Amino acid sequence: MGTSSSSNPTPSGKDGETWGYKLYFDPEANDETGVKYDNIKDGDLMNTLKELVQYDEKINKVTAFWVPLHEYLPHVNIFGHVFIVFETDHYFWSIEKHTDGITIQRSWKLSAVRDRYRRSERRKGIRGIKSDEGRFTVHKLIEGLYDRKELRMPYHWFSSNCQDFAKAVFNNISDKETLSF
DSSP states (O other): OOOOOSSOOOOTTTTSTTOOSEEEEETTTTOTTSOOEEEEEGGGIIIIIHHHHOSOOBOOEEEEEEEESSTTOTTOTTSEEEEEEEEOSSOEEEEEEETTEEEEEEESSHHHHHSEETTEEOOSOOEEEEEEEBOSBHHHHHHHHHHTTGGGSOOBTTTBSHHHHHHHHHHHHBSSOOOOO
16 A cells, blocks of 8 residues: 655555546446546546547536445444535436545446446445535536646545545535535
Protein backbone atom coordinates (compact mmCIF):
# COMPACT_ATOMS: atom_id res chain seq x y z
CA MET A 1 0.00 0.00 0.00
CA GLY A 2 1.68 3.18 1.09
CA THR A 3 4.79 4.03 2.94
CA SER A 4 4.92 5.36 6.41
CA SER A 5 7.75 6.72 8.49
CA SER A 6 8.18 8.31 11.87
CA SER A 7 8.00 11.76 10.26
CA ASN A 8 4.83 10.93 8.33
CA PRO A 9 2.52 8.43 10.01
CA THR A 10 -0.33 9.19 7.58
CA PRO A 11 -1.86 6.06 6.01
CA SER A 12 -1.71 5.90 2.23
CA GLY A 13 -4.48 7.80 0.49
CA LYS A 14 -6.03 9.89 3.22
CA ASP A 15 -3.95 12.94 2.34
CA GLY A 16 -3.86 12.39 -1.41
CA GLU A 17 -0.61 10.46 -1.80
CA THR A 18 -2.36 8.01 -4.12
CA TRP A 19 -4.28 10.67 -6.08
CA GLY A 20 -3.82 10.01 -9.79
CA TYR A 21 -5.29 13.22 -11.26
CA LYS A 22 -7.47 11.04 -13.44
CA LEU A 23 -10.97 9.77 -13.96
CA TYR A 24 -12.08 6.16 -14.32
CA PHE A 25 -15.08 5.66 -16.64
CA ASP A 26 -16.90 2.36 -16.98
CA PRO A 27 -19.61 2.68 -19.67
CA GLU A 28 -20.66 -0.97 -19.19
CA ALA A 29 -20.57 -1.44 -15.42
CA ASN A 30 -22.93 -4.40 -15.62
CA ASP A 31 -20.55 -6.33 -17.93
CA GLU A 32 -17.51 -7.94 -16.26
CA THR A 33 -15.68 -8.10 -19.59
CA GLY A 34 -16.77 -4.74 -21.00
CA VAL A 35 -14.39 -1.95 -21.94
CA LYS A 36 -13.39 0.51 -19.21
CA TYR A 37 -11.24 3.62 -19.30
CA ASP A 38 -9.02 4.30 -16.32
CA ASN A 39 -6.76 7.13 -17.38
CA ILE A 40 -8.86 10.12 -18.43
CA LYS A 41 -6.90 13.22 -17.46
CA ASP A 42 -8.19 16.73 -16.78
CA GLY A 43 -7.51 17.99 -20.30
CA ASP A 44 -9.44 15.05 -21.76
CA LEU A 45 -12.66 15.68 -19.84
CA MET A 46 -14.19 18.03 -22.36
CA ASN A 47 -13.46 15.92 -25.43
CA THR A 48 -12.65 12.30 -24.65
CA LEU A 49 -15.19 11.78 -21.89
CA LYS A 50 -17.96 13.55 -23.83
CA GLU A 51 -17.23 11.30 -26.81
CA LEU A 52 -17.30 8.18 -24.64
CA VAL A 53 -20.53 9.25 -22.96
CA GLN A 54 -22.02 9.88 -26.42
CA TYR A 55 -25.58 11.07 -25.79
CA ASP A 56 -26.11 14.30 -23.92
CA GLU A 57 -29.02 13.02 -21.87
CA LYS A 58 -30.96 15.02 -19.31
CA ILE A 59 -30.47 13.90 -15.73
CA ASN A 60 -33.97 12.99 -14.56
CA LYS A 61 -33.27 12.00 -10.96
CA VAL A 62 -30.31 12.29 -8.59
CA THR A 63 -29.79 10.43 -5.31
CA ALA A 64 -27.01 10.62 -2.72
CA PHE A 65 -26.12 7.25 -1.17
CA TRP A 66 -24.17 6.43 1.97
CA VAL A 67 -22.26 3.20 2.64
CA PRO A 68 -20.27 2.38 5.80
CA LEU A 69 -16.49 2.64 5.60
CA HIS A 70 -16.12 -0.48 7.68
CA GLU A 71 -18.37 -3.47 8.24
CA TYR A 72 -18.13 -2.99 12.02
CA LEU A 73 -19.51 0.56 11.82
CA PRO A 74 -22.72 0.13 9.78
CA HIS A 75 -24.72 2.79 11.63
CA VAL A 76 -22.10 5.43 12.45
CA ASN A 77 -22.86 8.20 9.96
CA ILE A 78 -19.54 10.01 10.21
CA PHE A 79 -17.68 6.88 9.10
CA GLY A 80 -19.24 6.50 5.69
CA HIS A 81 -18.57 6.94 2.01
CA VAL A 82 -21.02 9.10 0.06
CA PHE A 83 -21.56 8.78 -3.67
CA ILE A 84 -24.10 10.00 -6.22
CA VAL A 85 -26.35 7.95 -8.49
CA PHE A 86 -28.32 9.64 -11.23
CA GLU A 87 -30.77 8.42 -13.80
CA THR A 88 -31.27 9.43 -17.43
CA ASP A 89 -33.76 8.03 -19.94
CA HIS A 90 -31.39 5.24 -20.96
CA TYR A 91 -28.94 4.64 -18.08
CA PHE A 92 -28.15 4.67 -14.39
CA TRP A 93 -24.89 6.39 -13.48
CA SER A 94 -22.73 6.75 -10.39
CA ILE A 95 -20.05 9.33 -9.69
CA GLU A 96 -17.76 9.41 -6.68
CA LYS A 97 -14.39 10.48 -5.35
CA HIS A 98 -11.90 8.07 -3.79
CA THR A 99 -8.29 8.42 -2.72
CA ASP A 100 -6.97 7.66 -6.22
CA GLY A 101 -9.35 9.65 -8.43
CA ILE A 102 -12.92 10.14 -9.59
CA THR A 103 -15.03 7.26 -10.86
CA ILE A 104 -18.04 7.41 -13.19
CA GLN A 105 -19.96 4.21 -13.91
CA ARG A 106 -22.87 3.68 -16.30
CA SER A 107 -25.27 0.78 -16.71
CA TRP A 108 -28.77 -0.24 -17.73
CA LYS A 109 -29.06 -1.78 -14.25
CA LEU A 110 -29.31 0.33 -11.10
CA SER A 111 -27.64 -2.41 -9.04
CA ALA A 112 -24.51 -2.29 -11.23
CA VAL A 113 -23.73 1.30 -10.18
CA ARG A 114 -25.37 1.51 -6.74
CA ASP A 115 -24.26 -1.85 -5.31
CA ARG A 116 -20.92 -2.16 -7.08
CA TYR A 117 -17.76 -0.07 -7.36
CA ARG A 118 -15.35 -0.78 -10.21
CA ARG A 119 -17.01 -4.15 -10.78
CA SER A 120 -16.68 -5.30 -7.16
CA GLU A 121 -19.45 -5.48 -4.57
CA ARG A 122 -19.74 -2.55 -2.18
CA ARG A 123 -20.05 -3.11 1.56
CA LYS A 124 -23.48 -3.98 2.92
CA GLY A 125 -25.56 -1.20 4.44
CA ILE A 126 -26.02 1.14 1.46
CA ARG A 127 -28.81 3.63 1.99
CA GLY A 128 -30.17 6.61 0.11
CA ILE A 129 -29.89 9.86 2.03
CA LYS A 130 -31.44 12.42 -0.34
CA SER A 131 -33.11 12.48 -3.78
CA ASP A 132 -34.34 15.12 -6.18
CA GLU A 133 -35.15 15.69 -9.81
CA GLY A 134 -32.22 16.61 -12.02
CA ARG A 135 -31.86 19.90 -13.86
CA PHE A 136 -28.81 19.42 -16.07
CA THR A 137 -27.52 17.08 -18.74
CA VAL A 138 -24.65 14.63 -18.47
CA HIS A 139 -22.44 16.86 -20.63
CA LYS A 140 -23.20 19.82 -18.36
CA LEU A 141 -22.08 17.70 -15.40
CA ILE A 142 -18.80 16.92 -17.19
CA GLU A 143 -18.31 20.62 -17.96
CA GLY A 144 -18.87 21.38 -14.27
CA LEU A 145 -16.20 18.87 -13.25
CA TYR A 146 -13.80 20.56 -15.63
CA ASP A 147 -14.74 24.13 -14.63
CA ARG A 148 -14.35 23.33 -10.92
CA LYS A 149 -11.01 21.59 -11.66
CA GLU A 150 -12.13 18.52 -9.75
CA LEU A 151 -9.36 16.29 -11.11
CA ARG A 152 -6.78 18.78 -9.88
CA MET A 153 -8.01 18.58 -6.29
CA PRO A 154 -6.36 15.57 -4.60
CA TYR A 155 -8.32 13.63 -2.03
CA HIS A 156 -7.89 14.79 1.54
CA TRP A 157 -9.78 13.09 4.36
CA PHE A 158 -10.77 16.43 5.90
CA SER A 159 -11.01 19.06 3.17
CA SER A 160 -11.55 17.36 -0.20
CA ASN A 161 -13.20 14.02 0.42
CA CYS A 162 -16.04 11.92 -0.96
CA GLN A 163 -18.65 13.83 1.04
CA ASP A 164 -17.44 17.22 -0.19
CA PHE A 165 -17.42 15.94 -3.77
CA ALA A 166 -20.86 14.29 -3.49
CA LYS A 167 -22.31 17.47 -1.98
CA ALA A 168 -20.91 19.61 -4.82
CA VAL A 169 -22.19 17.24 -7.52
CA PHE A 170 -25.62 16.75 -5.93
CA ASN A 171 -26.15 20.47 -5.31
CA ASN A 172 -25.03 21.30 -8.85
CA ILE A 173 -27.40 18.93 -10.67
CA SER A 174 -30.38 18.72 -8.30
CA ASP A 175 -33.42 20.84 -9.03
CA LYS A 176 -34.55 21.98 -5.56
CA GLU A 177 -32.93 19.95 -2.78
CA THR A 178 -29.48 20.55 -1.29
CA LEU A 179 -27.18 18.07 0.35
CA SER A 180 -25.30 19.08 3.48
CA PHE A 181 -23.31 17.32 6.19
